[in-house]
Amino acid sequence: MKPFYITTPIYYVNDKPHIGHAYTSLACDMIARFKRLDGFDVKFLTGTDEHGQKIEKAAAAKGISPQDFVDEISQSFRNLSTILNLTNDDFIRTTEPRHKQAAQHLWNQLVASGNIYLGEYAGWYAVRDEAFYQEDELIDGKAPTGAEVEWIKESSYFFKLSAWAEPLLEYYANHPEAIQPESRRNEVLRFIEGGLKDLSISRRTLKWGVPVPGDSDHVMYVWLDALTNYLSALGYPSDGYQKYWDQAIHMVGKDIIRFHSVYWPAFLMAAGITPPKTVFAHGWWTVEGEKMSKSLGNAIDPVEMVDTYGADAFRYFLLRDLSFGQDGDFSKVTFINRLNTDLANAYGNLCQRVLSFIYKNADATIPTPGEFMPEDKALMAMPKALLPNLRSAIDNFHLHRYGETIWQIIGEGNRYVDAQKPWSLKKEDPVRMATVLYTLCELIRQIAVLTQPILPLASAKILAILSQEKSDFSALEVALKPGLKIDEPQPLFAKYV
Numbered sequence: 001m002k003p004f005y006i007t008t009p010i011y012y013v014n015d016k017p018h019i020g021h022a023y024t025s026l027a028c029d030m031i032a033r034f035k036r037l038d039g040f041d042v043k044f045l046t047g048t049d050e051h052g053q054k055i056e057k058a059a060a061a062k063g064i065s066p067q068d069f070v071d072e073i074s075q076s077f078r079n080l081s082t083i084l085n086l087t088n089d090d091f092i093r094t095t096e097p098r099h100k101q102a103a104q105h106l107w108n109q110l111v112a113s114g115n116i117y118l119g120e121y122a123g124w125y126a127v128r129d130e131a132f133y134q135e136d137e138l139i140d141g142k143a144p145t146g147a148e149v150e151w152i153k154e155s156s157y158f159f160k161l162s163a164w165a166e167p168l169l170e171y172y173a174n175h176p177e178a179i180q181p182e183s184r185r186n187e188v189l190r191f192i193e194g195g196l197k198d199l200s201i202s203r204r205t206l207k208w209g210v211p212v213p214g215d216s217d218h219v220m221y222v223w224l225d226a227l228t229n230y231l232s233a234l235g236y237p238s239d240g241y242q243k244y245w246d247q248a249i250h251m252v253g254k255d256i257i258r259f260h261s262v263y264w265p266a267f268l269m270a271a272g273i274t275p276p277k278t279v280f281a282h283g284w285w286t287v288e289g290e291k292m293s294k295s296l297g298n299a300i301d302p303v304e305m306v307d308t309y310g311a312d313a314f315r316y317f318l319l320r321d322l323s324f325g326q327d328g329d330f331s332k333v334t335f336i337n338r339l340n341t342d343l344a345n346a347y348g349n350l351c352q353r354v355l356s357f358i359y360k361n362a363d364a365t366i367p368t369p370g371e372f373m374p375e376d377k378a379l380m381a382m383p384k385a386l387l388p389n390l391r392s393a394i395d396n397f398h399l400h401r402y403g404e405t406i407w408q409i410i411g412e413g414n415r416y417v418d419a420q421k422p423w424s425l426k427k428e429d430p431v432r433m434a435t436v437l438y439t440l441c442e443l444i445r446q447i448a449v450l451t452q453p454i455l456p457l458a459s460a461k462i463l464a465i466l467s468q469e470k471s472d473f474s475a476l477e478v479a480l481k482p483g484l485k486i487d488e489p490q491p492l493f494a495k496y497v
């Protein structure tokens with residue numbers, strides 16, 4: 001099986017999870033699920049970023065030790081995996097020994113290759129971004145992101161980032177797939193072309209971090225520490241990490257592309273490790289037209305959403321409504337409309353009308369079909385024929401197209417029911433009724449196989465009603481057996497006002 005490696009950013013544990021975290025994780029989960037069904041050996045990693053000044057401050061504000069603080073909030077991110085029904089294979093915390101060892105090893109490699117020197121940093125630091133800014137980058141005394149900055153002057157280790165501008169540009173010229181989408185790639189290239197300055201990679205006045213090997217007065221800059229998580233979870237530096245590493249895809253939000261596509265590949269190249277295969281930056285959600293913010297208190301809480309609407313519905317909306325890669329707005333009205341239109345009225349209705357009709361009128365048994373008409377054959381051939389399109393939607397990160405493509409077939413299914421009218425065939429032509437119902441069950445079965453990455457819970461229910469054991473994509477080719485009993489179907493999706 002071909003290895004496949006996908007990662008979410010590791011989330012800061014300064015606050016509880018919101019829709020932004022859920023979004024990145026769900027996108028990765030959708031891709032990971034698809035790849036597993038498509039026969040890949042998948043490793044899907046998520047976790048928490050637990051060091052740095054931001055966390056130290058947040059713990060102090062609560063009057064508890066940083067360790068107690070991160071233990072508590074990291075757990076809420078772990079719980080989010082269960083709530084969102086994520087299939088991550090690992091959950092890494094930067095406070096774990098396996099991670100600290102890997103980060104220190106990477107540091108030593110950078111020292112050994114002559115890429116680290118001791119100097120003095122004098123400049124601005126934004127705790128919220130955990131990022132350094134030059135005087136000329138500030139706008140009205142704040143970071144370009146709007147974060148407050150503070151002046152820092154202290155001894156610091158530096159990474160010779162300036163030496164890596166040319167190698168990075170050359171790497172990106174030869175690897176167009178390494179930064180996606182195209183607009184982000186251009187943004188990163190322009191930034192590198194503007195010249196890179198050496199980067200401060202340690203802090204002396206901060207205690208909450210991974211100690212710099214050989215100099216316990218310093219802790220590592222939190223981004224160098226955090227980025228290494230993608231390697232530590234693979235067992236780096238032990239042999240064997242390369243198997244997945246060569247296939248690495250980092251899914252990130254657009255705000256952290258620079259860390260992933262400039263600093264991280266430069267650290268890696270300097271340590272003799274190939275950069276990640278792809279960094280994909282997705283867009284940001286606003287809420288009812290406004291930026292999410294603590295002061296507005298308008299953050300969407302994924303736990304509440306799942307409690308109210310279920311994990312499938314929340315997931316479906318996020319991965320279907322927004323063109324993946326673009327920014328979008330979360331509005332309650334659009335959300336409810338989409339759930340009602342696509343889930344309850346289209347997909348749910350197709351399943352419910354067919355399965356409950358069989359349950360009530362066909363002895364709760366998948367009927368044995370008579371001779372298939374061309375329209376039956378055409379319908380049953382449709383979902384499996386979509387697989388190449390779906391594969392390309394996933395491989396090209398057009399995640400919204402996935403649902404779009406399948407829902408066209410769901411529309412075809414509902415039109416077929418309307419045209420064939422199985423309820424009238426019951427008396428007029430029972431053999432034809434059996435053929436029509438079988439055709440519809442086969443359609444629904446294939447759709448349920450294909451919708452697993454986007455609606456895992458509903459798909460599992462349908463596949464269970466149809467007694468399907470095998471559900472990877474090879475199941476598309478094995479036609480449904482007639483004669484199986486079905487349980488009473490329950491509506492799959494609620495309707496909301």
Ligand code: MSP
Pocket residue numbers: 008009010011012019020021023024049226227228229251252253254255256283284285286292
């Ligand atoms: N800890 C760093 C990542 C280190 S990775 C080595 C971090 N953490 S974060 O918790 O602040 O953000 C995690 C992710 O959430 C980012 O990809 C970010 O883009 C995403 N989002 C935060 N708010 C968001 C929206 N409003 N909309 C969509 N995604 C957003 O950065």
